[in-house]
Amino acid sequence: MPYCSPFGAFIHHVTHFSMDLTNRDSFGSKFGVIAAAAGSAIGLGNIWRFPYVLGANGGGAFLLIYLIFVVVIGIPVMMSEFVIGRSAQRNPYGAFRILAPGRPWYLVGIMGVAAAFMILAFYAAVAGWTMEYLYQSVVNGFSGKSAEEMSTMFDTFRSGSARPVIWFLVFMVMTSCIVMAGIQKGIEKYTKVLMPVLLLLLIALSIRSLTLPGAGEGLVFLFKPDFSKITGKVVLEALGQAFFSLSIGMGTLITYGSYIQKKERLGNTAVSVSLTDTFIAVLAGVAIFPAVFAFSIDPASGEDLVFKTLPVIFQQMPGGYFFSLIFFLLLAVAALTSTISVLEVVVANFTEEFQFGRRKATVLAALAISVLGIFASGSWSWFKELDIFGFSVFELLDHTSANYMLPLGGFFIVVFVGWFMGKPKVSGELSSNGMFPVRYYPLFLFIVRFIAPIAIALVFLNSLGLF
Numbered sequence: 001m002p003y004c005s006p007f008g009a010f011i012h013h014v015t016h017f018s019m020d021l022t023n024r025d026s027f028g029s030k031f032g033v034i035a036a037a038a039g040s041a042i043g044l045g046n047i048w049r050f051p052y053v054l055g056a057n058g059g060g061a062f063l064l065i066y067l068i069f070v071v072v073i074g075i076p077v078m079m080s081e082f083v084i085g086r087s088a089q090r091n092p093y094g095a096f097r098i099l100a101p102g103r104p105w106y107l108v109g110i111m112g113v114a115a116a117f118m119i120l121a122f123y124a125a126v127a128g129w130t131m132e133y134l135y136q137s138v139v140n141g142f143s144g145k146s147a148e149e150m151s152t153m154f155d156t157f158r159s160g161s162a163r164p165v166i167w168f169l170v171f172m173v174m175t176s177c178i179v180m181a182g183i184q185k186g187i188e189k190y191t192k193v194l195m196p197v198l199l200l201l202l203i204a205l206s207i208r209s210l211t212l213p214g215a216g217e218g219l220v221f222l223f224k225p226d227f228s229k230i231t232g233k234v235v236l237e238a239l240g241q242a243f244f245s246l247s248i249g250m251g252t253l254i255t256y257g258s259y260i261q262k263k264e265r266l267g268n269t270a271v272s273v274s275l276t277d278t279f280i281a282v283l284a285g286v287a288i289f290p291a292v293f294a295f296s297i298d299p300a301s302g303e304d305l306v307f308k309t310l311p312v313i314f315q316q317m318p319g320g321y322f323f324s325l326i327f328f329l330l331l332a333v334a335a336l337t338s339t340i341s342v343l344e345v346v347v348a349n350f351t352e353e354f355q356f357g358r359r360k361a362t363v364l365a366a367l368a369i370s371v372l373g374i375f376a377s378g379s380w381s382w383f384k385e386l387d388i389f390g391f392s393v394f395e396l397l398d399h400t401s402a403n404y405m406l407p408l409g410g411f412f413i414v415v416f417v418g419w420f421m422g423k424p425k426v427s428g429e430l431s432s433n434g435m436f437p438v439r440y441y442p443l444f445l446f447i448v449r450f451i452a453p454i455a456i457a458l459v460f461l462n463s464l465g466l467f
């Protein structure tokens with residue numbers, strides 16, 4: 001791996017797992033499982049996407065619907081993914097082929113691979129923006145800039161021809177190196193330490209943001225539901241954001257579920273991961289919206305919201321230079337623990353289905369995704385004119401994957417667990433073969449059979465304006 005060498009020491013240090021299907025690894029401890037799954041779940045989805053989608057969809061009412069979806073649909077889908085993965089001991093595509101031989105369920109796995117392609121292409125582009133902002137933090141590039149200048153700075157960067165694409169490619173190389181070495185689970189060690197630090201920084205940011213003059217308006221926007229704002233689109237985007245943020249619906253957590261030891265409780269793990277992820281998203285909202293209103297930024301401005309708001313807050317903090325430096329560093333790490341979980345979905349499929357070696361699978365996947373990603377990150381420069389049904393490439397990838405593909409995948413995952421997998425297998429998996437009581441089982445079954453699939457279907461129909 002010659003081009004991975006700057007990263008080599010880091011990789012070597014954390015390498016002690018191999019990704020061999022015949023000799024599967026498992027996460028070392030309860031906290032390790034949560035750390036790895038939370039590493040996948042917590043990322044730009046919480047800190048970048050959640051505030052921007054909430055801002056564009058009217059605030060408090062969106063939050064309320066989002067929270068309901070996390071509990072009623074998100075947690076059951078996550079448990080179902082764990083159940084499928086741990087029971088089959090395979091990647092998503094292989095899991096469906098083992099659990100439902102000769103049936104078309106493996107198509108859900110294929111859709112997951114397609115979603116992984118699309119998500120990684122735009123996600124790594126945004127991760128590239130955080131790299132630029134990490135760089136700007138190092139060189140003190142935000143110093144003395146007003147909210148307006150900060151906004152121009154971001155627009156100039158993003159519409160520039162080379163920089164966004166170069167940072168995107170840098171991020172793809174970092175992700176590929178880790179996945180190629182097969183050490184994504186070694187990362188759990190870093191996640192365990194770094195994610196709590198990210199949490200502390202978010203708390204510090206929130207405090208600064210909440211004490212800005214005019215902060216109250218931001219809290220009202222975030223927490224006070226205005227029910228007149230609810231439309232089919234708002235509900236659909238809340239569902240999409242819940243799936244995206246929890247890393248569910250495309251098989252990432254089927255893959256991770258296959259590494260969970262038999263003695264772990266899947267239900268508790270899913271609940272802990274989901275609640276942690278949701279807490280961090282809400283905290284990001286508390287850090288961002290008071291500042292958005294205090295600095296008169298448009299909450300509905302879109303994917304640039306966080307990048308235009310955060311540096312302004314840092315400017316107003318004592319020690320802002322260091323806060324900003326550490327924050328963007330940790331945000332990049334949080335993004336990395338998510339991108340590796342996305343790329344792994346593709347690589348696991350390539351290695352199993354086409355018998356490619358891990359290296360070849362990773363290089364091919366990363367190259368193909370990079371082509372798509374160049375279009376995504378060039379959506380404000382080279383490919384500005386490219387218009388697909390009124391969307392830029394970036395928007396198309398973002399909206400289609402999160403709002404349609406993940407919920408559709410989730411629909412089939414719960415239907416599979418609820419109706420096709422068989423009760424003994426499902427309850428055996430949830431109870432670790434009778435080791436733990438699963439008093440919630442009847443409720444779980446009711447949700448995966450009826451509530452979750454019907455709710456997803458209704459959201460789709462509603463967004464199409466069908467009722």
Ligand code: PHE
Pocket residue numbers: 040041042043044045046119243244245246247248250252338339341342
């Ligand atoms: N959940 C991740 C985040 O919030 C993104 C992600 C989506 C990861 C889908 C894996 C699968 O940043």
